[in-house]
Amino acid sequence: MGLPATAVARIGAYIAKKHFSGAKRYPLVLMLEPLFRCNLACAGCGKIDYPDDILNQRLSFDQCMEAIDDCGAPVVSIAGGEPLLHHDMPKIVRGFLDRKKYVILCTNALLLTKKIDQYKPDPMFTWSIHLDGDKAMHDKSVCLDGVYDTAVAAIKLAKSKGFRVSINCTLFQGAVPERVAAFLDDMKEIGLDGTTISPGYAYERAPDQEHFLNRTKTKQLFRDIFALGDGGRKWSFTQSTMFLDFLAGNQAYHCTPWGNPTRTVFGWQRPCYLLGEGYAKTFKELMEETDWDVYGTGNYEKCADCMVHSGFEATAVSDIMNRPLKALSVTMRGVRTDGPMAKDIPLDNQRPAKFVFSTHVDKMLDEIRTTQPRSKKVARVS
Numbered sequence: 001m002g003l004p005a006t007a008v009a010r011i012g013a014y015i016a017k018k019h020f021s022g023a024k025r026y027p028l029v030l031m032l033e034p035l036f037r038c039n040l041a042c043a044g045c046g047k048i049d050y051p052d053d054i055l056n057q058r059l060s061f062d063q064c065m066e067a068i069d070d071c072g073a074p075v076v077s078i079a080g081g082e083p084l085l086h087h088d089m090p091k092i093v094r095g096f097l098d099r100k101k102y103v104i105l106c107t108n109a110l111l112l113t114k115k116i117d118q119y120k121p122d123p124m125f126t127w128s129i130h131l132d133g134d135k136a137m138h139d140k141s142v143c144l145d146g147v148y149d150t151a152v153a154a155i156k157l158a159k160s161k162g163f164r165v166s167i168n169c170t171l172f173q174g175a176v177p178e179r180v181a182a183f184l185d186d187m188k189e190i191g192l193d194g195t196t197i198s199p200g201y202a203y204e205r206a207p208d209q210e211h212f213l214n215r216t217k218t219k220q221l222f223r224d225i226f227a228l229g230d231g232g233r234k235w236s237f238t239q240s241t242m243f244l245d246f247l248a249g250n251q252a253y254h255c256t257p258w259g260n261p262t263r264t265v266f267g268w269q270r271p272c273y274l275l276g277e278g279y280a281k282t283f284k285e286l287m288e289e290t291d292w293d294v295y296g297t298g299n300y301e302k303c304a305d306c307m308v309h310s311g312f313e314a315t316a317v318s319d320i321m322n323r324p325l326k327a328l329s330v331t332m333r334g335v336r337t338d339g340p341m342a343k344d345i346p347l348d349n350q351r352p353a354k355f356v357f358s359t360h361v362d363k364m365l366d367e368i369r370t371t372q373p374r375s376k377k378v379a380r381v382s
Helices: 005-020 061-071 089-098 112-118 135-142 147-160 177-190 215-227 241-247 283-289 309-322 324-333 357-371
Strands: 029-032 075-078 102-107 125-130 164-171 194-199 262-264 267-271 276-280
Touching: 005 102, 005 309, 029 061, 029 309, 061 089, 061 262, 061 283, 075 089, 089 102, 089 112, 112 147, 125 147, 135 147, 147 164, 147 177, 164 177, 177 215, 194 215, 194 241, 194 309, 215 241, 241 309, 241 324, 267 283, 276 283, 276 357, 309 324
Parallel strands: 029 075, 029 262, 075 102, 102 125, 125 164, 164 194
Antiparallel strands: 262 267, 267 276
8 A cells, every 4th residue: 555654554553443442433534625616627527517606615724623623534635626726725734734644635736836835745745646547548537638747747846855646546438458557657657656546436517427437347447457467566556455356346345435524615525525415514413413324336326336435445444454364365466357256236226316416505605695795705716
């Protein structure tokens, strides 16, 4: 796993304490979205097409600190939107580090060269650069030419300044295993500290709904990729081996959405980072009042094809705790890329999808217009 030893030790101690105390549900990573505003308009993103009144909202420093203090997760992943558009982001990162958290700051890197000197290298801090494959793949994914070159230049700059740098790679329909493997080889040559890789999730708000992978195609794609890299051992991933084994169809997991609770400008998002089906005012309310059993593969139509790390990495970690010898075996031999796949969770009894996001948007717009007169609205950040 591409994590520093200090982070591995702290995260491992936290997981072991929770596991052996018999905790049924506990957070592993706080998914923080302090804003939805972005300087890209990717066709596969469901985060950026909100009205301006919502895109102009920001979580404050105090709200961000309250989120980590309330949930207690050992890791914070800061996404968006584009986090570097937030004026207080350096202070927010420092606040998390002062709390001994492992901090992952996700960015498309368009502003990284301009902003990088506002941050200092730290073994508990990692830049996670959004790169969905090679130049042609990535620029197509983000719907803008030249972004790949900017991101690679930013990676090299960050590495030269002593930062830890990983990439976040999302794969879509049409991804070619040989090209993905060659891309991972290129990133290895740059000297990345790790790669987070996942299939895309079909956000209901995303403009492009045609290029997301279903479960069968996801499993075969990752088998074909890992087969070109010694069962995946050729590359350094930030995810657990058991999650990678799951991507290749060798494990049938139910998701654990509480493992990656999400705090946004709306509140604590139910049930997970990928679905906004309601919002709790507090972390305690999220954990205790969410009907977790009505979500997930086999339970809900929107979850049918999801195999994203934000839903299943915590499941894989729990499996490692329960079956350490099996996990060690997978680590030693690599991900199996042939033979029968694990029997998947049946979808026969899943409930139909409900499309409710507009209700939450309307509610928040009413609140904004009531509490923030137009003359006092938060200005856009560029």
